[in-house]
Amino acid sequence: MNIALLGYGKMGKTIEQIAIKRGHNVVLTIDKGDNNYDITKADVAIDFSIPSVAFNNISNCINNNVPVISGTTGWLENYDKAVALCQEKKGAFIYASNYSLGVNIFFELNKTLAKMMSTLKQYNVSMEEIHHTQKLDAPSGTAISLANDIISQHTGYDNWKLDENGETIIPIVAKRIEDVPGTHTVNYESEVDSITIEHVAHTRQGFALGAVIAAEWIAGKTGVFTMNDVLNIG
Ligand SMILES: NC(=O)C1=CN([C@@H]2O[C@H](COP(=O)(O)OP(=O)(O)OC[C@H]3O[C@@H](n4cnc5c(N)ncnc54)[C@H](OP(=O)(O)O)[C@@H]3O)[C@@H](O)[C@H]2O)C=CC1
Numbered sequence: 129m130n131i132a133l134l135g136y137g138k139m140g141k142t143i144e145q146i147a148i149k150r151g152h153n154v155v156l157t158i159d160k161g162d163n164n165y166d167i168t169k170a171d172v173a174i175d176f177s178i179p180s181v182a183f184n185n186i187s188n189c190i191n192n193n194v195p196v197i198s199g200t201t202g203w204l205e206n207y208d209k210a211v212a213l214c215q216e217k218k219g220a221f222i223y224a225s226n227y228s229l230g231v232n233i234f235f236e237l238n239k240t241l242a243k244m245m246s247t248l249k250q251y252n253v254s255m256e257e258i259h260h261t262q263k264l265d266a267p268s269g270t271a272i273s274l275a276n277d278i279i280s281q282h283t284g285y286d287n288w289k290l291d292e293n294g295e296t297i298i299p300i301v302a303k304r305i306e307d308v309p310g311t312h313t314v315n316y317e318s319e320v321d322s323i324t325i326e327h328v329a330h331t332r333q334g335f336a337l338g339a340v341i342a343a344e345w346i347a348g349k350t351g352v353f354t355m356n357d358v359l360n361i362g
Pocket residue numbers: 134135136137138139140158159160161176177178179181185198199200201202224225226227228262335
């Protein structure tokens with residue numbers, strides 16, 4: 129496949145290595161200031177850019193009939209608009225806050241645990257995410273997905289907040305430590321014990337491999353999909 133990389137930073141470069149190893153060609157690499165490019169050279173585009181440009185990148189692909197995979201976080205206020213555009217143009221689009229297989233299994237574990245904990249009101253949930261110091265958004269997209277999944281399964285919570293507690297609020301702490309690829313922890317605390325589940329990414333390879341697998345999967349399809357469709361889980 130001919131792949132366009134929209135965002136050629138830490139993730140773009142890791143994806144390039146994996147895509148080439150899997151036999152694909154990287155025909156475009158786009159960064160800040162690269163405005164006049166022909167996206168139709170690509171069979172599929174993979175967007176790992178920055179929050180303020182992700183929606184434009186995605187729209188440009190959909191408007192030009194190029195399937196697009198986005199992993200950029202922090203732009204979700206425009207997600208519904210991207211879905212509507214994709215449906216109108218009969219395009220193909222996947223957004224995932226986290227493309228790694230491990231995190232997608234962790235998402236399922238988190239939902240199952242939240243459902244079980246819903247009847248045990250003596251436990252209070254809290255979350256922590258740790259990322260490298262260059263990260264632009266907080267909390268992470270993955271932390272937001274985990275919190276929304278808890279809310280969907282647990283009757284005791286209806287909102288999440290960064291650094292804020294409250295009866296029905298899931299508090300999220302975001303830490304920034306040099307070189308950490310991504311750690312997510314969900315903790316249930318009672319007076320007598322704690323239950324903690326955690327995913328630790330050791331490198332960016334897992335995110336990148338998942339994004340390339342999603343790009344391979346979407347070829348020839350039409351619609352708005354999630355990683356659950358790609359991995360056939362959930
Ligand atoms: N879903 C997932 O599995 C994962 C998601 N992410 C997310 O992916 C995104 C990128 O992460 P990462 O690679 O670490 O970040 P980087 O900052 O390393 O890379 C972002 C790149 O986007 C470039 N960029 C800036 N403006 C544009 C533009 N208009 N069009 C295209 N590219 C542009 C930047 O260029 P310049 O430096 O010149 O400004 C930079 O090279 C983040 O939102 C992060 O949260 C990260 C890992 C996994």
